[in-house]
Amino acid sequence: MSEALQAPTYVKENKMAELQAVSVTITSLSGVESEFVLSQNGEFDIGRSDTCYSSINAELLSRRHLTLRYTDGQIFVTDNNSSNGSAIGDVRLIGGQTYAVQLPSTILLANGSIHVQLSSVAEQLASNSPPNTLKPTTSSPSSTSHLTGQGLNLASNLDAAPQGPITHSGSGNDELHQLLLTHGQVLIGRSYDCNYVIDSLQASRKHALLTLSNNRITLKDLDTTNGTFVNGERIAGSVNITATDEITIGTTTFAIQTGTVELKYAIVADNIEKVYAKGIVGLNTMSLKIPSQQFIALMGPSGCGKSTLLKGLNGANPITSGAITVQGLKLNNSNYNTLKKYIGYVPQDDIVHGELSVEKTLFYAAKLRISDDVTKQEIKNKISTVLASLNLDTDAIRKSKVSDLSGGQRKRVSIAVELLNDPKILFLDEPTSPLDPETIEDFLSCIRRLVSKGQTVIMVTHKPSDLDYVDQVIFLSKGGYQTYYGDKNQLLNHFEKDNIIEVYSMMKNPNQGKRWYDHWVSQNPASELSVKQEVLANKSNTALLGQYFWLCVRYFNIKLNDHANLLLLLAQPLIIGGLLVFIFSKLQVSVMFMMAVSAVWFGVSNAAKEIVSELPIYERERMYNLNIFNYIASKLTVLSIIACIQVAIFIGITHLAYSGGNSVNGISEETQLWSISSTALFMLLLSVSATLFGLFLSAVFTTTEKVMTFVPIALMPQIMLAGIIAPLDNNIKILLSYLTLGRWGTEGFAHIQDEAARELGKWTNEKADIPASVMQRVLTPPTTGNENNAAEFTTQGAMQQLNLYDDKSGMVSLFPESFTGVIIAITLINILAFCGLLLALRSKDKRFI
Numbered sequence: 001m002s003e004a005l006q007a008p009t010y011v012k013e014n015k016m017a018e019l020q021a022v023s024v025t026i027t028s029l030s031g032v033e034s035e036f037v038l039s040q041n042g043e044f045d046i047g048r049s050d051t052c053y054s055s056i057n058a059e060l061l062s063r064r065h066l067t068l069r070y071t072d073g074q075i076f077v078t079d080n081n082s083s084n085g086s087a088i089g090d091v092r093l094i095g096g097q098t099y100a101v102q103l104p105s106t107i108l109l110a111n112g113s114i115h116v117q118l119s120s121v122a123e124q125l126a127s128n129s130p131p132n133t134l135k136p137t138t139s140s141p142s143s144t145s146h147l148t149g150q151g152l153n154l155a156s157n158l159d160a161a162p163q164g165p166i167t168h169s170g171s172g173n174d175e176l177h178q179l180l181l182t183h184g185q186v187l188i189g190r191s192y193d194c195n196y197v198i199d200s201l202q203a204s205r206k207h208a209l210l211t212l213s214n215n216r217i218t219l220k221d222l223d224t225t226n227g228t229f230v231n232g233e234r235i236a237g238s239v240n241i242t243a244t245d246e247i248t249i250g251t252t253t254f255a256i257q258t259g260t261v262e263l264k265y266a267i268v269a270d271n272i273e274k275v276y277a278k279g280i281v282g283l284n285t286m287s288l289k290i291p292s293q294q295f296i297a298l299m300g301p302s303g304c305g306k307s308t309l310l311k312g313l314n315g316a317n318p319i320t321s322g323a324i325t326v327q328g329l330k331l332n333n334s335n336y337n338t339l340k341k342y343i344g345y346v347p348q349d350d351i352v353h354g355e356l357s358v359e360k361t362l363f364y365a366a367k368l369r370i371s372d373d374v375t376k377q378e379i380k381n382k383i384s385t386v387l388a389s390l391n392l393d394t395d396a397i398r399k400s401k402v403s404d405l406s407g408g409q410r411k412r413v414s415i416a417v418e419l420l421n422d423p424k425i426l427f428l429d430e431p432t433s434p435l436d437p438e439t440i441e442d443f444l445s446c447i448r449r450l451v452s453k454g455q456t457v458i459m460v461t462h463k464p465s466d467l468d469y470v471d472q473v474i475f476l477s478k479g480g481y482q483t484y485y486g487d488k489n490q491l492l493n494h495f496e497k498d499n500i501i502e503v504y505s506m507m508k509n510p511n512q513g514k515r516w517y518d519h520w521v522s523q524n525p526a527s528e529l530s531v532k533q534e535v536l537a538n539k540s541n542t543a544l545l546g547q548y549f550w551l552c553v554r555y556f557n558i559k560l561n562d563h564a565n566l567l568l569l570l571a572q573p574l575i576i577g578g579l580l581v582f583i584f585s586k587l588q589v590s591v592m593f594m595m596a597v598s599a600v601w602f603g604v605s606n607a608a609k610e611i612v613s614e615l616p617i618y619e620r621e622r623m624y625n626l627n628i629f630n631y632i633a634s635k636l637t638v639l640s641i642i643a644c645i646q647v648a649i650f651i652g653i654t655h656l657a658y659s660g661g662n663s664v665n666g667i668s669e670e671t672q673l674w675s676i677s678s679t680a681l682f683m684l685l686l687s688v689s690a691t692l693f694g695l696f697l698s699a700v701f702t703t704t705e706k707v708m709t710f711v712p713i714a715l716m717p718q719i720m721l722a723g724i725i726a727p728l729d730n731n732i733k734i735l736l737s738y739l740t741l742g743r744w745g746t747e748g749f750a751h752i753q754d755e756a757a758r759e760l761g762k763w764t765n766e767k768a769d770i771p772a773s774v775m776q777r778v779l780t781p782p783t784t785g786n787e788n789n790a791a792e793f794t795t796q797g798a799m800q801q802l803n804l805y806d807d808k809s810g811m812v813s814l815f816p817e818s819f820t821g822v823i824i825a826i827t828l829i830n831i832l833a834f835c836g837l838l839l840a841l842r843s844k845d846k847r848f849i
């Protein structure tokens with residue numbers, strides 16, 4: 001909206017008749033909620049909050065829903081970006097915009113469930129009608145198009161729109177047809193200044209343009225992220241369509257002639273089949289037609305293929321053959337990137353981070369999943385609506401850490417994350433398994449409410465009692481056979497059993513299952529269709545930088561909120577550094593070795609749990625739109641910041657311990673030769689490299705326990721092959737040592753030390769020019785242990801003491817004996833670790849691609 005809509009300008013341009021006093025009557029379905037008269041200038045909030053002037057306890061109302069402003073006899077209204085909106089007539093108020101209102105007028109709040117009737121007191125007296133005569137209705141008033149709503153002055157700024165603000169509000173009628181006939185062009189999108197508004201965050205602000213010219217209708221996709229579909233196929237650019245073609249934008253399907261199309265079936269599966277590697281049959285050929293707005297239970301004994309079917313239908317692990325249509329769109333490669341946004345999927349494990357608050361969890365999920373053009377306010381509104389729909393919208397729950405919630409609440413937060421995208425179909429894999437009976441009741445009632453509001457839910461369950469809440473049941477038997485699909489009340493009749501436990505035990509036997517399958521197929525013959533299912537490729541379509549940024553922010557917050565772990569991470573360099581300087585009173589190669597091992601330890605231990613502990617979240621987000629490179633980069637960024645702090649503490653302690661003292665010939669008598677900046681930077685490089693290695697381990701293993709058991713095993717070679725505690729005296733040891741950061745770390749610190757000594761004392765490998773007393777303190781050789789015997793070690797630099805390049809084995813070194821050689825070697829190890837990490841993460845994709 002333009003500046004012209006702001007109240008001050010508007011007042012000047014739209015001088016209205018002055019009013020003495022305004023009567024306000026607020027009614028809900030249960031009658032009059034509040035009545036008052038405005039006669040003094042001021043602002044009056046209407047909403048759920050106690051702080052509002054008129055506080056109304058209605059579920060659909062936002063806390064501060066609407067503000068009435070009375071200024072010198074004029075009334076202005078502002079919808080405070082409420083979740084369920086406000087309208088005057090059939091014109092929806094744009095959140096945050098101020099409108100001048102003529103009297104009498106009725107403002108509909110929260111989808112029309114609350115009416116605010118405004119009238120002049122004088123008019124009321126004249127008509128003698130009481131202020132509470134308005135009868136509330138739940139449906140919107142007339143849906144005919146118009147340029148101004150009743151009693152509403154709306155400034156026009158439809159620069160992109162072909163005509164005035166003609167707002168769509170109806171469904172299942174020919175409104176779109178009329179708009180097109182009248183105006184020739186109709187702009188469709190999420191923004192309220194479009195001619196035909198699609199109220200879904202999956203739609204772009206300006207999504208598509210319909211044009212009528214020479215009796216031809218053209219539909220143009222305005223280069224949108226989520227695409228425009230005609231009869232289930234995504235269009236590119238402009239296409240000619242007919243008035244009856246079904247257009248899908250966001251989660252809405254409509255035709256020009258008939259308006260919104262209510263899809264009969266949420267999912268149609270034709271002759272689907274799943275065969276795993278080595279010929280293991282996950283599902284035998286089956287067909288399903290799942291109606292919209294149904295709660296379906298998917299049941300059967302363990303290993304019968306419930307998860308296989310669930311993941312086949314939602315594309316997480318595509319079926320091998322057959323065809324699936326979801327919400328009227330074919331589940332194929334070109335549609336999948338859009339389609340997966342209409343699908344909510346909560347796997348068996350929670351898909352939320354325990355360390356974040358509920359509010360933050362949802363905010364980051366929205367930032368990572370929803371298109372970039374959605375404003376912060378829209379996200380906040382969406383979060384409120386979603387939380388309210390799951391009975392989680394209290395301040396206490398919003399602010400609670402997810403880990404502090406009950407199992408049922410946590411599951412609902414996982415569902416809330418999925419609902420942010422307005423999915424039409426929700427797939428739940430055994431949500432009730434970990435819950436106690438009372439929590440299950442609450443949980444399933446909640447899901448039932450979602451179904452009554454339009455959601456289709458397919459839920460895997462083992463619990464017979466869950467059937468009380470569902471509409472239909474799909475029953476599978478061992479061997480992947482479909483043995484029943486239909487009304488839950490007919491299930492026992494169909495199997496001729498008295499209770500469901502008996503059905504379960506019968507279905508555990510694949511032969512019995514096959515018999516019932518044949519029986520089912522004979523009664524429900526499928527079509528002859530046989531289609532090879534395409535591989536569904538995961539393409540991230542979120543702006544890369546934006547996703548990286550929000551992954552970093554979320555991960556950083558997770559780390560910050562985990563106070564105990566954060567303290568441990570910071571205590572590590574203090575303890576290890578303190579121990580090091582306590583045990584080694586003088587700088588010697590052993591200290592360099594210990595520094596290298598410490599750096600490797602910091603990196604590996606910081607990273608080893610970071611992927612494996614959030615595997616369900618990774619897999620779900622990857623299935624949705626997570627870019628692997630963004631994911632790795634965000635982990636590395638945050639863990640490198642932590643490594644940086646650890647290295648700073650560690651280097652601070654060691655430098656304090658190994659420096660200072662008197663000066664001899666301008667050189668400190670005590671050991672301080674190595675440069676603090678080079679040492680710190682090199683230690684950071686080692687630590688970050690070890691982080692990459694730790695992430696690789698974290699991606700390879702499937703449980704936290706396994707990876708933590710392996711970490712010490714991975715660290716041992718770093719210690720044993722560094723050339724300090726045992727000589728590298730044969731080719732195999734040398735070659736293995738090339739793969740360890742421990743060896744290159746120790747060598748790197750030795751090079752830095754020798755370089756510093758060279759610069760300081762013009763020392764060469766052959767002979768030190770600096771006094772023996774200084775060199776003695778520069779580096780104490782571990783072999784003699786006798787500092788007074790200077791003659792034995794004055795010419796020995798750190799590298800010489802390490803003895804790494806003595807050609808005892810007759811092997812020529814693959815790397816030059818220099819600091820550059822060390823950096824090249826570490827870089828190569830990093831490339832190896834990165835490729836390993838990438839492969840390990842990609843192999844997880846195979847489970848759902």
Ligand SMILES: Nc1ncnc2c1ncn2[C@@H]1O[C@H](COP(=O)(O)OP(=O)(O)OP(=O)(O)O)[C@@H](O)[C@H]1O
Pocket residue numbers: 276277280281282300301302303304305306307308309
């Ligand atoms: N990735 C896979 N590779 C090979 N076989 C698999 C794979 N996943 C599942 N299967 C096999 O497919 C069959 C069905 O497995 P699925 O996990 O779908 O059963 P389920 O009914 O969900 O079991 P549960 O109730 O125990 O979760 C089983 O025989 C299983 O061993």
